Structures are given as structure tokens and as C-alpha cells.
Amino acid sequence: MFGSDGRYSLVGVRANLPKFASGNRLLGTADENAGIAQGNVAHFGTYTVHTNAHVIVFHIQRSTFPNRAGDVQRRPFTIDGDRLAYVTPGRFGYGRPRLCGNE
Template sequence: MKPMLHTLPTAALMVLALSLAAPKTFAQATSDLVGSWSLVSLTVTKSGNEVEALGPHPHGQLIFGSDGRYVLVGLRADLPKFVSENRLTGTAEENQRIVQGHVAHFGTYSVDPAEQVIVFHIQNSTFPNWNGDVQRRPFTLEGDRLTYITPGSFGYGASKVVWQRMK
């Protein structure tokens, strides 16, 4: 009977240690987002009209890792190639079209299921004004379709971003 008395406190300590080691920022709904997503659309409403911020058929990928990290890239489908074949010697027009035709950022994320919000902790972005920013984005998840709203700080107002789960 004596060994049983030693086993019980040890088991209790192990359970406590495991529960403390679990990330506190992960909510149950986070697991619903883990995986790779393909960009369907990024639209902005201007004067009552929806405008496709990255063109009609944007390319992009959003990866939510089970470790709480994410990477997001969105590109216009019609980005120009550099005539010089050297991105360091692009023309002003090429550079402008490329800068205005993409967005990328990475960092960590969490989900607030009660508020239905994804919280992006942006480490770095191709829009440097977002570096170190924390952004809350209301979202809906319907089957394999994720939709969220971005803040209006990107230069063209708040936008609706739609992603499709990749299989």
C-alpha cells in the first residue's frame, strides 16, 4: 500500500505541470483554423462599391501552425516582371505596382472564441507600420471557408478577406 501513496502525489504533480505548460492563449476554436488556407478574395468597400484590393484573382496563402505561429502572403495575379530581370534595378512604375500589389506578415496568433476574433501578433510585415502590432480581426468559419475583417490602417480602409482551406 505504501507505493500507492507515493504514486498519487507524483501523478497529481505531473497533471499540474502539464496543465501549466499548455499555452494559455490557445482557445478550443484555434484548432479549427490550424492548417493552410488559399486566398479567395480581398475586397474593400468604397463609396458603397466593393473593390478588389489585390485584383480579381489574387494569389495567397495563410498558414496557421498548431504552435501558435502564422505566415500570411497575398499577391496580385498580374504583378509585373522586372524588365531588367533584376529586382534591385526595377523602374519606379514596376516598384510601385509590386509594392501596391502584395501584403505579407508573420508572427503569432490566438483565437478569442467568445468574441469570434483572431488576434494577430504581427512580428514583421511588408507594411512596416504593422510591425509589432496586435490586431483583432472578427471572423466567421463556415465549413472550409474563413472570412475576416482587417483594420482600416492599410491605406484603403477596412477590408473583407476570404480564405479557402487547402486540402
């Protein structure tokens, strides 16, 4: 989500995350917790758009991957009609996703 105030939030979740056998996320096994940690990422902060260069710049304030807090990340983007798409240069732990808005 991109706000008109220059703030954003991003959540990436793998479609086949494992369910917790206990039904309680606080009681996950080591394998369940690893599957969840490797299958999602979220972060929020501020963003700027460089339209001529087709780049979104994320200024990450906090992330579910704490090592990213304080990072500045640049993402090339395309716009097709009302659809925004960009490719992450790294991995969410399960591939190189192409992220699209308005799906």
C-alpha cells in the first residue's frame, strides 16, 4: 500500500504457508516456525518515486527481517494502465517475485 503522504507498507506471503498443528502461532514447532519465517516478509516506512528513471525507493523503517531496518532499497517498476509492477532484486526465500498492484 502506498499512501499519498509518502508512507508505505508491504507484505509478501507465500501462498502455501504451513498451518500450525496446535492452532496457536505461539506454540509452533521449530519446523513450523522455519516454514513461516522463510515464506513471508513485511516492511514499512517511507517511499519516493523517480518517475523518469522508473524507480521506487523504499526507506525501510521496520521489517519482519530486522536486518533490513534502516535500509534504502531501489526497485525498478513499470505501469500498465492502473497496474504497478516491480521485481525484487533479492529473494523472499522462495524465488524472485514480480510484485503487482491492483490484482
